[in-house]
Amino acid sequence: MGLVFTSASLTYAYGQDVKASDKKTRKVPTLRAKVYEQLARAQAAADEDDTAQAIAILDEVEAKKGSMNSYERAMLYNFYGFIYYNAEAYDDALASFAQVVEQQPIPEAFELTTLFTLAQLNLMQGNYGQSIHYLERWEALNTGPVPPKNLIIKAQAYYQSKEYEKAEKYITQAINDHEAQGMIPDENWLILQRAIYYELKQPEKVKAVLVKLVKLFDEPKYWLQLAGMYGELGEERKQLAIMEAAYQQGYVTSSADIFNLAQLYYYHKVPYKGAKLMAQAMKEGLLEENLRNLKFLGQSWILAKEQDKAIPVMRQAAQLSQDGELDAQLAQILLNAERWDEAIAAADSAIQKGDLRNPGLVHLVKGMALYNQKQYANALNQLAEAxxxxxxxxxxxxxKRFVETEKQQQERLSLELSS
Incomplete structure (x- = not known):
């Protein structure tokens, strides 16, 4: 937020009628020529970026403040504040601007602008209570409607003070007033409102603000955040729809978002889309070929009934795994694909690595593969383990009963052929 200053130009103050304000007559002394000349010298030094010289000139003027009127002192401190702010000496700037509004009488327009500057600068410095204090002084002096910019600062100050209900009141008023005039609210106002609703644990309102951000500003982050909110609210179908729309617009680019979309496809029973998305992302280097990603890609291909695509991926994942669980899954896939030798090799790898949730199943798979190779004795050994x-x-x-029967039939046939 840019700081709004009272004009540092002396042409504003010198030689004009400063006795009247917009709201009522306030008798204000004038800025005399000798004071004007000294402040003009300070302004010239400031314009040349000679901060030290400008401050030194102002110090000379301040030494004679006993002979100055209220308006002259206010202008003096206003210049101090302006110069300190430009030098990034914010605490000194705050102290100087605070002195401006303590000099009375001064023109109401001058006082109002300085009060607003103090509210802004205190907010920037984290003095949230002081920011609200100066805004309330501004409101007490002002007789017209409160502009949205004042309400926004108040909302920010209350938000930073963790007084979220008060913050919500002012941000909503600012946005409603702005929209009532047919104007689009500032993007940062909506971001603040969303943050406030989040802290108030009002997810439906967070979602509503995100819908507005998507419609008005169409930023990738808002699409993704909206999808996330639908997920939090248990509206997974809308979550998928928003994520898919974001993907089609080129907004899904990070590895986390790609994986999230693939998961949504998987859980909504469209695994082929998720697997295709992940495979393409890996090919383009957007998604790392790590254990988690390869395992999920393999499972997606399996669910999509694409065994030929699942096998190489599951094999790659199994090679990265320290336990034998993925080798066990690979063995089952290879068995179903009638690739007996590879199924046996995967089962052996699973048994060797261990840490299996169902070790008997691996022996069963190996036994079935051995049976299909007509290695009945070895198959029975594995079935016994299972x-x-x-x-x-x-x-x-x-x-075991089935294989024993087959073994006996084979032995009888062999005897008959040999006799």
Whole structure:
């Protein structure tokens, strides 16, 4: 927010009728020529960026302040404040501007502008209570409507003071008043309103503000934040719709957002879109080929019934995994694809790595693959291992009976052929 200064130009103050204000007559002394000349010297030094010289001139003037009237002293301190602010000596600027409004009488327009400057500068310096204090002094002096800019500063000060209900009152009034005049609210006003509603734990209102931000400013971040809010509110279908619209506009570019959209596709039973999105992002280097991403990509291809695409991805993920869980999943996929040797190799890798949620299932898969290779004895050994685990026991026993029957038939056939 830019600081609004009372004019530092002396042409504003010298040689004009300063006895009347916009609202009522206030008798104000005039700025005399000898004071004007000294302040003009300080202004000239300030214009040449000679801050030290400007301050030194003002110090000379201040030494004689006992002989100056209220308006002259106010102009003196206003110049101090202006010069200190430009030198980024903000505490000194604040102290100087505060002195301006303590010199009475001064023109009301001058006082109002300085009070507003004090409210702004105190807000910038984190003096939120003082910012509100000067705004209230401004309101007490002003007789017209309160402009939105004043309400915004008040809302900011209350927000920073964690008085969110008061902040909400002023930000909403500012936005409503602005919109009532047919004007679009400033983007930062809506950002502040959204933050206030978030702190007040009013997600529906946060969402409403984000909808407005999307419509008015169409920034990628607002689309993504709106999608996130729909997710928080449990409106996952709208979340997916907004994310997909954002993606189509080129707004989904970060790895986190790409993964989030892929997850939404997965959970809404459109895994092919999610897998395609992730595969393309990996190809373009937008998504890292790490364990988490490869595992989810593989699972998406599996759910999409794209086994040929799932196998190389799951194999790559399994190679990165310290436990055997992904090797076990890969073994099942390879078994279903009737790639017996590869299924056996993946099962062996799973058994070797260990830390399996269902170790019996791996032995069962290996046994079934061995059976399909007509290695009945080895298959029975694996089925016996599977039988030791409760989760796979029933199926292992069924397969064991089936394989034993097949083994016996094969042995009989071999005897018949050899006799």
């Amino acid at each position: 039988e030791k685990h409760q989760k796979s026991r029933a199926m292992a026993q069924q397969w």
